[in-house]
Amino acid sequence: MSLFKKLSEENWIISEEGFEQDKRKFWETIYTLGNGYLGSRGVLEESFENGYPGTYLAGIYDQTAGQPFEIVNAPNPLRIEVYINGVRLSVNEMKVAEHRRALDLKKAVLHRRTVFQNDQGRYEYESARFFSLKDYHAAVMVFSLKPLDYDAEITVKRLIDGTTENAVQAVGDPTKHYSVRDCSFHNPGGAVYLEAETIISGQSIGLATDLEFSGRGSYPEVKWSVSAGEETVSRECSFKAAKGKRYTFTSFITIYTSRDKKRSVKTCCLDLLGSLRKKGAAALFKTHCSAWRERWVNSDFLIDSEASLQNNVRLNTYHLLIAVPLVDLDVSIPAKTLSGEWYKGHVFWDTEIFVLPFFIFTQPELARNLLLYRYRRLNQARAKARENGYKGAWWPWESAESGDDETPKTWVNFDGTVIPVHVSKREIHISGDIIYGVVLYYQATSDKDFMLRYGAEMVFETTRFWAARVNYNSEKNYYEIKDIIGPNEFQECVDNNFYTNYMARWNLRYAAELYGLLAREHPLRLNRLAKKIGLKEEEIRSWEDISEKIIIFTNQDGLIEEFEGYFNKKEFLIQEWDENAMPVWPASLALAEVKDTQLVKQADVILLLRLFANEFDSRVKKVNYDFYEKRTTHKSSLSLPSYAITALELGNLGESYKHFIQAIRADYGDLYGNTELGMHAAALGGAWQIAGYGFAGLKIKDEILSVNPVLPGEVSGIRLNFWFRNALFELKVDNAGGKLQIEVLFIRDKSRNRKGIWLEVGGEKCFLSRGQKFALKR
DSSP states (O other), X not given: OOGGGGOOOGGGEEEEESOOGGGHHHHHHHTOEEOSSEEEOOOOTTOOTTSOOOEEEEEXXXXXXXXXXXXXXXXXXXXXXXXXXXXXXXXXTSEEEEEEEEEETTXXXXXXXXXXXXXXXXXXXXEEEEEOSSSTTEEEEEEEEEESSSOEEEEEEEEEEOOOOBOOSSSSOOBOOEEEEEEEEETTXXXXXXXXXXXXXXXXXXXXXXXXXXXXXXXXXXXXXXXXXXXXXXXXXXXXXXXXXXEEEEEEEXXXXXXXXXXOHHHHHHHHHHHHHHHOHHHHHHHHHHHHHHHHHTTOOEEEESSOOHHHHHHHHHHHHTTSOSSOOSOOOOTTTTSOOGGGGOBOTHIIIIIHHXXXXXXXXXXXXXXXXXXXXXXXXXXXXXXXTXXXXXXXXXXXXXXXXXXXXXEEOTTSOEEEOOHHHHOTHHHHHHHHHHHHHHHHHOOHXXXXXXXXXXXXXXXXXXXXXXXXXXXXXXXXXXXXXXXXXXXXXXXXXXXXXXXXXXXXXXXHHHHHHHHHHOHHHHHHHHHHHTOOHHHHHHHHHHHHHBOOOBOTTSOBOSSTTGGGSBOOOOOOBOTTSOBOOOXXXXXXXXXXXXXXXXXXXXXXXXXXXXXXXXHHHHHHHHHHHTTBOOOSTTSHHHHHHHHHHTTOHHHHHHHHHHHHTTTTTTTTSOGGGOOOHHHHHXXXXXXXXXXXXXXXXXXXXXXXXXXXXXXXEEEEEEEETTEEEEEEEEOGGGSOEEEEEEEEEOSTTOOOEEEEETTEEEEEOTTOEEEEEO
């Protein structure tokens, strides 16, 4: 029976039809499996050449001399070698007669069927594998072989491969970040084990696997053996296969690291492997599927549209879900998730601004864990500020395991040139971005425990940095922030970037408001925190004074100058768009000259207007959207969501829908030509924001959640669940007949002794108790 008969419905499937050698790495990224503890790229098990096997364990980083710490490409636990009559089964050594792979998003299982052919005949290979969401140390791979045209002598080797390396990113050679310490085999069960240790950080990585025939029926006489080299270990079998008969194998995989802080990683791996063998693959698969059902309940965004978008939407959601663990492992989400090592597996502002909102509204407990990752590294942020002559906490532009600033000194530009990196010292808006995430989480959850124990300290210490970083211009009587880089990174070393100045001003004002709130409602806790960090009331008053005098450049029409002197730059307008409706770079403009123009890399002013949508009226939004849309190249995956949401607010539904399509296909459509390097976390989260903030119209206003859906004509309906202050709601919107039918159902309430909760739906305030539904047409 074909393994593909176990697939879910078609709108849960991402399929690859036919084999294209030059798209292997693309599909490896798309087909990444994981559970937040690890990510495993979707490699072909038996053909590792020309692909890029990647196994990334959350929190496992290492470095080479003079370079930042980067996420480690760990030993590959998936490798298989198959020899048929002495000839290796491989896409590189045989003709691929048929090939199909399918990622079942509903169950997080990767299926495959390939028919190989050489001058002796054809051979069918099928496989299915998953990394358990229930037990994140466990995985299962099932594969089968069938000679189609004649009997054959078959040898199967099931390996753990300790030769993997990290690829070159800017300068230097490929780097192997670990040394293999143990290659061994163990009875009973024929388990093989490999243990590696990272070179500098000294983290241990243990992997174990086995190989056994599975299924019913008689099996041939089999010769079993094991082989242990310096960097690989394998369990092997040889047998004579009959024409037309399928031979099925099951292989369990277990992985632990020294971050787990349990017994030795070897003991943990081998004990769990023995337990899995007793339970069986079916039992592990059942608990895995159950865990995924629970995950999808509050994460699935249903969309009924003219184009078949549901698969794309679910692919993006799936990759968000496998990027963060269900338990608190003290990790965050890298810019490329755990699907690739580009950007060295570092954590950027992408997490708080683009990714965090998805988890705040769908799984707030995981959002809390992501923010705790930052809090636990507050001392490192304090140290960075102190070392640069400032008070408070200056959060690093790029963070890894320790919380130190891991920003590299050089990077590769769009045209392939190696350029110096200035962002570590100048792209300081990340400090405000992190606090924005803290405050959004608090507003959406009312998690007072988090704010009292962690959030307030982060807010106050970051505010101290802003107060120290501003400069007072005595001639003009305002505060300014000089020599910085805004989200638009084309123009570096500018003064008074609007996004940065506004974020700093908001941070200062919010800190003063929070201090007042805590003084009224939690004076003892505030007093304890104030003593801990040496905070005094006169410091709060200085924050209020600074916030009132931070300069923002706006003309009488409401047009905001992105930074001081921006309007004096040479005007360049986008004149041409490619087949994906993406801006085409002006042919007359060299990349080195872009700093002298008004061209924008990614949303900057528009992003700020989106983040603080309640603070700006539609006139200001429109004049700035119209101006900056003509100048924005969208060279970053961070850009499109802000323009899509703003266009929707302005009633430009067609433009919004266009940007939505681009955003959800950023990786699956290879919009930026680099999907093979890993998924774009910001695009994944940003696409949900278009759906959640845009189409569903979720917005927190005056302590109430506003639900004000707006659907483009191409979208006939949506459905999603969302959390707000311990209350779970279901939203259904129907766009049929030219009017919106909106229904909000109060599903679940985690708060005790609460009669209900106020919402604003479609402009009307309503009070809902658990089990009640509010509906309206407009």
